[in-house]
Amino acid sequence: MSRTSRLISVLAAPTSPSLSTSDPQAPAVAVLPVTAAAAARAEAIAERLGVACLDPEQADAPDELLLVRVDNRIELRPPCSWGLPDFHIDYLSGALGHRLRQGVHAAPMLARACGVRGRSCPHILDLTAGLGRDGMLLASLGCQVTLVERQPLVGLLLEDALLRAAQALPWVRERVELIVTDALESSDLPVCEVAYLDPMFPARDKTAQVKKEMQLFHRLVGRDSDSDRLLERARGLAHQRIVVKRPRKAPFLANRPPSGSITGKTTRYDIYPVT
Ligand SMILES: C[S@@+](CC[C@H](N)C(=O)[O-])C[C@H]1O[C@@H](n2cnc3c(N)ncnc32)[C@H](O)[C@@H]1O
Structure with missing residues (x-):
């Protein structure tokens, strides 16, 4: 190399429930491109993880754990009911x-x-x-x-x-x-x-x-x-x-x-x- x-x-094959969370009542995971420019990358990520890629119109989907693709970075957005801030590294x-x-x-x-x-x-x-x-x-x-x-x-x-x-x-x-x-x-x-x-x-x-x-x-x-x-x-x-x-x-x-x-x-x- x-x-x-x-x-x-190298992504391991995603297996439920470890893909979503260790929480037994884990919400579904989806990828959301926040801007149209991020759509192609968001789709590739969703395919790799084997999860849905949402339409930017669904930006307020409250019950899913979202991987949000903004232009320059990926963030994780928890369901509203968790009351937690978005997370990125x-x-x-x-x-x-x-x-x-x-x-x-x-x-x-x-x-x-x-x-x-x-x-x-x-x-x-x-x-x-x-x-x-x-x-x-x-x-x-x-x-x-x-x-x-x-x-x-x-x-x-x-x-x-x-x-x-x-x-x-x-x-x-x-x-x-x-x-x-x-x-x-x-x-x-x-x-x-x-x-x-x-x-x-x-x-x-x-x-x-x-x-x-x-x-x-x-x-x-x-x-x-x-x-x-x-x-x-x-x-x-x-x-x-x-x-x-x-x-x-x-x-x-x-x-x-x-x-x-x-x-x-x-x-x-x-x-x-x-x-
Ligand atoms: C406390 S965090 C590590 C923090 C890290 N040292 C840092 O500086 O950010 C522990 C991490 O280890 C991962 N982990 C635990 N067991 C693992 C395993 N068998 N293989 C790979 N990752 C593992 C967990 O998923 C978790 O993300």
Whole structure:
């Protein structure tokens, strides 16, 4: 594969209900091009996901989870009854945008946990890509990063955000690839130096409650209740170490004590060397 074509997306065959949400009463999913100019792309997305593409006239469809294609980005619009804001991924604005441009000073604990030192930048296999923030921070430091995400809608938002980021940050195209598949099921994942895991962890008290703008994401991906199995899966895919991100006081993944941890105010990185 040439360096310029590293930014790829392999969509797993969409299967219900994981396409829509982990919510048992999940609404139907549809794609809505907000402008006529976005119609062709919206149709292609709908076909790929195996869902309906609505007419822009139906812009107020209140009961569906909509993937809204506006001119320059894709957003997820929840049903009105959920009372949640639209959701998209963006690597170019806000604090994350600033950190990604800054590169070398970004995320020192994450970098240390993953063994990024000076010019030593391991290839990272991020098996729980989510919003791709950690993966992008590692890529901004110089690491090749393979992002793996199993939720197809999140995968689509990720792909869209990466393509937009690649226009402003040239290293994205060179260093980041995206594979939309379940890491526990796929036999096609590359073996890398470091496997990185950050599965969802349920908020247990009020202070840890999810911010409103993140609630749609949480509702989509659910609780990752099979996450203990990821540790064993990662063993077969990393030849240097596995790094697991946890809330500071959370139990170890799969109750397996790591050989060391790096602990910050709210987050802990558990390190499992692969021997
Ligand atoms: C907490 S989020 C990760 C956040 C991410 N580290 C970031 O910086 O944005 C966890 C993500 O892992 C994904 N995930 C969980 N298990 C997975 C699996 N077996 N294969 C692929 N993705 C998985 C979930 O769908 C969810 O999007």
